[in-house]
Amino acid sequence: MHTQVGIVGAGPAGLLLSQLLDLNGIDNVVLERQTAVYVQGRIRAGVLEAGTVALAGQAQCDARMIREGLAHTGTEFCFDGTRHRIDFDGLTGKSVLVYGQTELTKDLMAARAARGATIIYEAEDVALHDVDRDKPRLTWRKDGEPHTLTCDFIAGCDGFHGVSRQAIPDSVLRVYEKTFPFAWAGMLADTRPVSDELIYINHEDGFSLCSMRSTTRSRYYLQCPVDDDVANWSDDRFWTELSRRLPAESRDGLETGPSLEKSVTPLRSFVAEPMRHGRLFLAGDAAHIVPPTGAKGLNLAASDVHYLSQALIGYFRNNRVDLIDSYSATCLHRVWKAQRFSNWLTGLMHLYPENGDFGRPPAACGTRLHRRFPRGADSPRGKLCRATVSNRGCQRSI
Ligand code: APR
Numbered sequence: 001m002h003t004q005v006g007i008v009g010a011g012p013a014g015l016l017l018s019q020l021l022d023l024n025g026i027d028n029v030v031l032e033r034q035t036a037v038y039v040q041g042r043i044r045a046g047v048l049e050a051g052t053v054a055l056a057g058q059a060q061c062d063a064r065m066i067r068e069g070l071a072h073t074g075t076e077f078c079f080d081g082t083r084h085r086i087d088f089d090g091l092t093g094k095s096v097l098v099y100g101q102t103e104l105t106k107d108l109m110a111a112r113a114a115r116g117a118t119i120i121y122e123a124e125d126v127a128l129h130d131v132d133r134d135k136p137r138l139t140w141r142k143d144g145e146p147h148t149l150t151c152d153f154i155a156g157c158d159g160f161h162g163v164s165r166q167a168i169p170d171s172v173l174r175v176y177e178k179t180f181p182f183a184w185a186g187m188l189a190d191t192r193p194v195s196d197e198l199i200y201i202n203h204e205d206g207f208s209l210c211s212m213r214s215t216t217r218s219r220y221y222l223q224c225p226v227d228d229d230v231a232n233w234s235d236d237r238f239w240t241e242l243s244r245r246l247p248a249e250s251r252d253g254l255e256t257g258p259s260l261e262k263s264v265t266p267l268r269s270f271v272a273e274p275m276r277h278g279r280l281f282l283a284g285d286a287a288h289i290v291p292p293t294g295a296k297g298l299n300l301a302a303s304d305v306h307y308l309s310q311a312l313i314g315y316f317r318n319n320r321v322d323l324i325d326s327y328s329a330t331c332l333h334r335v336w337k338a339q340r341f342s343n344w345l346t347g348l349m350h351l352y353p354e355n356g357d358f359g360r361p362p363a364a365c366g367t368r369l370h371r372r373f374p375r376g377a378d379s380p381r382g383k384l385c386r387a388t389v390s391n392r393g394c395q396r397s398i
Contacts, residue, residue: 003029003118005312006138006151008126009158010039010119012101013284013301015108017155019059020309022115026316029149031123031140033158036109039121043188043261044101046213047072047198047295050094052302056104061111069099070214077349078201081247085197098198100213101298123147128154128167132278152279153315155308157301159285160270168277180267180291180346181353182206185224185233187262191255193218194246200293200349203245207293207350210246218255223350230264238262267291267346269339274328275304281327283308288335293349294342304331 005021007014010032021028032039048056048065056062073089089095112119123140130136131154138149156164165173193212201208206223213219220242224233239256246254270289275282284301311327314320352359 001029001148002150003027004152004316005029005155006031006136006149006153007155007157008128008138008164009156009162009284009286010034010036010109010121011157011159011284011301012105012108012298013286013305014155014157015105015112015119016055016059016302017157017283017305017309018117018119019061019108019111019115020055020305021312022112022117023058023060024309024313024317026312028118030112030117030119031126031138031149032119032121033123033126034121036119036121040102040106040109042102042105043186043263045292045295045298046098046100046211046219047299048097048099048104048302049295049299050096051306052299053097055302055306056107059108059111061104061107064107065097065099065104068103068214069097070212072096072098072197075198075200076195078199078247080202083199083247096295098212098214103213104298126158126163128156128164128280131167131280134279136279153312154280156280156282156286157284157305160289162286164280164286165272165282167280168272168274168282172274172277174273176269176271176273178269178343179226180269180350181226182223182350183226183228183264183266184209184221184292185228185230185238185262185264186219186221187233187235187238188213188260189218189220189257190216190260191218191257192216194250194254199247199250201245201247202349203351205241205245205351208242208245209293210242210250217260224264225353226266228264230262233262233264235259235262265292267293269343271332271335271339273332275331276324276328281308281311283331287331288339290338290342291346292342293346294338296338296342300335300338303334307331 004026005028007030010030018028018030073095074085074087076083076085126140135150136154158164194210199210209221211219268289272287275287283304290296307330311323314323
């Protein structure tokens with residue numbers, strides 16, 4: 001069996017790439033380790049930037065998101081109980097669309113099925129071979145039977161835990177990684193969101209985020225210890241803690257109810273370079289992970305897919321190799337910008353346990369300060385030290 005592009009992974013990156021290539025007459029096959037039901041059931045990101053929505057339009061799978069997604073023209077940041085709105089639309093002329101990755105995945109699966117796509121679910125032991133030769137191969141087992149697919153190119157869209165990245169030799173692959181000293185406890189519930197827009201909250205007991213998937217489905221997060229267990233978070237405990245961290249005027253509006261899903265997710269930054277080796281391309285989480293604070297993960301994956309689809313269309317239609325050659329550098333330029341932004345926002349909003357009382361927001365020590373300062377050890381604004389205040393026996397510079 002032969003295909004032009006073998007795609008490993010049927011997450012949003014793999015499915016979107018498959019659809020865009022197919023619409024441009026490029027034959028492809030997707031191999032996915034899990035079942036379709038499992039892939040559809042994963043609760044992940046939910047904020048689509050304008051570029052991602054535009055790409056979904058090109059992929060002819062944006063009808064439902066346009067109908068059901070919630071256009072947000074801004075977001076709120078809360079410090080010391082005071083809310084500050086950032087007007088995306090006024091400042092940039094752009095807004096974001098709140099629409100769950102789960103729903104996007106369903107739309108992509110439906111669009112692929114409508115075009116008779118070849119997606120092989122429950123493909124076991126997927127392996128990549130000869131990625132730096134002319135005819136790379138994919139092998140796998142399905143129902144115990146071995147299979148082989150030769151390809152012109154392979155797209156590794158198999159997420160952080162996938163196998164594609166491992167096909168790049170150690171002598172070539174460079175990995176950058178940082179783990180954060182906290183995690184996010186997340187809860188999904190069919191309750192009315194506490195606010196029409198997202199609220200990012202900097203609280204003396206840790207960050208929290210009020211998000212949503214629709215006008216009737218809320219998604220909330222609480223900063224928690226890095227080694228926390230989801231079993232420690234009963235629904236009651238989650239709602240009580242969330243309520244405590246909310247700005248006072250929002251507490252009465254918090255609608256509670258049984259959780260649909262709960263999780264504890266450690267935060268990580270990760271970049272693998274290069275994103276192309278021979279005839280293998282990496283896209284999405286296979287090449288990079290950002291802490292979720294900036295809502296960049298899914299949008300970066302979509303951006304990779306945009307550049308990769310353009311490179312492959314250029315190659316198969318016009319024999320162009322320039323976009324293939326520049327793919328890695330083009331993507332990494334954007335990836336590193338998103339890493340810097342996500343790290344900065346994470347530092348600004350979270351409590352860093354290793355900083356102890358020194359790192360707690362000033363209000364926690366009974367003093368209101370005029371200027372906030374981020375607690376991230378490596379925050380770009382960490383050097384904003386001017387005055388010194390003293391209270392409860394501790395001294396700190398601001
Ligand atoms: N063989 C086949 N498929 C695999 C393998 C493997 N060895 N390993 C992983 N996969 C599949 C996973 O089961 C999953 O369905 O690859 C898919 C990868 O999907 P995602 O993890 O969702 O990654 P991606 O498509 O890059 O999506 C972008 O950015 O920040 C995030 O939330 C965001 O998950 C989203 C991601």
